[in-house]
């Protein structure tokens with residue numbers, strides 16, 4: 001497990017750009033953390049770091065946004081799905097093993113691929129700009 005901390009949204013965004021350097025086609029990253037903990041901010045940095053020039057908006061209403069870099073990137077947000085519900089978005093149907101999938105609220109997913117990395121984001125009490133971030137899984141070894 002890698003433990004990281006950031007002290008501003010910009011730092012989280014830049015951490016995303018750093019994480020992007022370790023991402024390869026086929027990677028799936030599952031993001032966990034309360035609303036406002038910074039998942040989208042981190043992913044915005046990742047997607048920019050993967051070479052996407054366009055603005056990355058939260059997919060919380062559309063569930064999935066797709067970007068094209070050297071490979072296809074799917075940014076998924078399952079917040080609006082019922083955690084128990086097998087209905088809604090079926091990740092197995094949109095999963096592309098040649099692309100990269102970044103999933104917010106992955107714990108609401110009915111299905112996840114067997115191999116994935118997990119990123120957990122947490123608030124720090126009494127410090128609104130501070131976040132604690134842990135990274136587990138294959139991506140861990142590729143973070144310099």
Ligand SMILES: Nc1ncnc2c1ncn2[C@@H]1O[C@H](COP(=O)(O)OP(=O)(O)O)[C@@H](O)[C@H]1O
Nearest residue numbers: 006007008009012035036037038039040041129
């Ligand atoms: N260190 C930090 N990292 C990321 N976001 C932060 C940080 N400090 C404050 N924030 C604020 O917290 C919010 C994070 O929102 P967002 O990235 O959409 O979170 P989530 O996708 O987890 O709901 C933003 O309003 C951002 O400005």
Ligand SMILES: [Mg+2]
Nearest residue numbers: 039040058104
């Ligand atoms: Mg979000």
